[in-house]
Amino acid sequence: xxxxxxxxxxxxxxxxxxxxxxxxxxxxxxxxxxxxxxxxxxxxxxxxxxxxxxxxxxxxxxxxxxxxxxxxxxxxxxxxxxxxxxxxxxxxxxxxxxxxxxxxxxxxxxxxxxxxxxxxxxxxxxxxxxxxxxxxxxxxxxxxxxxxxxxxxxxxxxxxxxxxxxxxxxxxxxxxxxxxxxxxxxxxxxxxxxxxxxxxxxxxxxxxxx
Amino acid sequence: xxxxxxxxxxxxxxxxxxxxxxxxxxxxxxxxxxxxxxxxxxxxxxxxxxxxxxxxxxxxxxxxxxxxxxxxxxxxxxxxxxxxxxxxxxxxxxxxxxxxxxxxxxxxxxxxxxxxxxxxxxxxxxxxxxxxxxxxxxxxxxxxxxxxxxxxxxxxxxxxxxxxxxxxxxxxxxxxxxxxxxxxxxxxxxxxxxxxxxxxxxxxxx
Numbered sequence: 001x002x003x004x005x006x007x008x009x010x011x012x013x014x015x016x017x018x019x020x021x022x023x024x025x026x027x028x029x030x031x032x033x034x035x036x037x038x039x040x041x042x043x044x045x046x047x048x049x050x051x052x053x054x055x056x057x058x059x060x061x062x063x064x065x066x067x068x069x070x071x072x073x074x075x076x077x078x079x080x081x082x083x084x085x086x087x088x089x090x091x092x093x094x095x096x097x098x099x100x101x102x103x104x105x106x107x108x109x110x111x112x113x114x115x116x117x118x119x120x121x122x123x124x125x126x127x128x129x130x131x132x133x134x135x136x137x138x139x140x141x142x143x144x145x146x147x148x149x150x151x152x153x154x155x156x157x158x159x160x161x162x163x164x165x166x167x168x169x170x171x172x173x174x175x176x177x178x179x180x181x182x183x184x185x186x187x188x189x190x191x192x193x194x195x196x197x198x199x200x201x202x203x204x205x206x207x208x209x210x
Numbered sequence: 211x212x213x214x215x216x217x218x219x220x221x222x223x224x225x226x227x228x229x230x231x232x233x234x235x236x237x238x239x240x241x242x243x244x245x246x247x248x249x250x251x252x253x254x255x256x257x258x259x260x261x262x263x264x265x266x267x268x269x270x271x272x273x274x275x276x277x278x279x280x281x282x283x284x285x286x287x288x289x290x291x292x293x294x295x296x297x298x299x300x301x302x303x304x305x306x307x308x309x310x311x312x313x314x315x316x317x318x319x320x321x322x323x324x325x326x327x328x329x330x331x332x333x334x335x336x337x338x339x340x341x342x343x344x345x346x347x348x349x350x351x352x353x354x355x356x357x358x359x360x361x362x363x364x365x366x367x368x369x370x371x372x373x374x375x376x377x378x379x380x381x382x383x384x385x386x387x388x389x390x391x392x393x394x395x396x397x398x399x400x401x402x403x404x405x406x407x408x409x410x411x412x413x414x415x416x
Contacts, residue, residue: 005297009304016305020312041280042309044266045302047258048284054255055288057247074240078248085252095260096253103217109253111221112246115228115404121397122232128394141380142387149391171388174344178351179385181326182378185352186359188322195315198307206307207300 010201017199057082081108145171213412222412225404326352351385354378 002008016038022028023035061075085104092098096105134140151157152168197203213219227242262284270277283302290299330352334345358378360366367375409416 016308089256182355
């Protein structure tokens with residue numbers, strides 16, 4: 001007896017995953033053509049999933065506003081900005097290339113995005129100050145390369161002593177290159193094993209727990 | 211002379227508001243934070259609708275009826291809010307997971323496995339002594355870092371063999387330290403860009 005709640009999704013995952021792999025490793029037209037459609041469907045479904053995220057935001061922040069919880073007006077600002085972008089983007093039919101949308105994007109999204117991302121440097125530096133102490137040999141290794149790379153990346157130090165720049169370059173050559181290559185091979189093996197386990201139905205976490 | 215462009219003023223205010231968290235959590239930062247989340251969500255929805263139009267609706271409009279299925283699957287995603295038929299959202303999720311895994315398996319085998327091994331399997335002897343030393347260090351780094359992740363054979367981390375994973379851990383720590391330093395400096399470089407914006411575009415003093 002087929003369990004429509006579990007067996008069909010597992011079968012869908014298996015079939016789609018196998019077609020994606022066969023598209024890469026074979027030249028059989030049916031797999032190549034089918035995977036072209038699957039790729040397009042994937043993009044469309046991801047877009048629908050983004051809508052799901054917007055609906056979730058609406059539910060969570062809508063509830064905060066209706067219950068007048070602490071700082072509820074920030075939720076109102078959040079939803080207002082979301083709707084402004086959606087309306088401006090969709091009403092003109094020009095999406096992100098419309099003049100008004102571009103104006104809003106450059107005035108709000110761009111500065112906030114880059115500032116939020118870059119200002120994490122302050123917390124990282126503060127965290128490093130609190131944590132990066134050469135108490136053990138292994139901590140000293142971490143600390144040493146971190147400091148040498150920071151010095152090598154700061155223009156004033158290589159300007160005074162060009163060797164700092166070369167040390168930084170050397171660290172990123174054999175040291176980082178070798179270690180990350182080993183990590184990547186390990187990660188690659190792990191990704192393939194996890195992928196195969198999911199395709200054959202041994203990993204079912206994505207189906208949810210209900 | 212300070213800029214008179216309202217776009218620059220809004221961008222400058224939001225830049226300062228987002229930075230204000232460096233001192234302490236405050237209402238101005240929360241205001242900027244919520245604006246950012248709302249704007250990011252709105253932007254993603256707009257891009258999503260555009261993708262639905264370009265990759266789904268355009269094909270359906272050209273008579274490719276099979277594309278009606280993906281719209282049905284997309285709608286099924288929203289059944290997760292239904293108490294009885296919530297399980298239908300598993301169909302589109304299963305599709306996305308299958309697609310993602312298929313692509314990641316082939317990418318992992320190629321770029322994380324084949325390419326990395328091929329690049330490591332090059333001659334150790336270079337044209338100069340430093341190149342040879344670097345090649346040897348790189349080779350030792352690859353082998354020892356990889357051995358650090360071998361847990362299926364217990365003996366790998368004991369006795370004489372245990373030196374390899376230990377050296378691998380040192381190599382990984384050196385690499386992580388370098389990555390940390392690089393990330394910090396990259397972020398500071400980006401923040402420098404924001405400061406330059408404030409001084410050049412907004413205040414126009416440089």
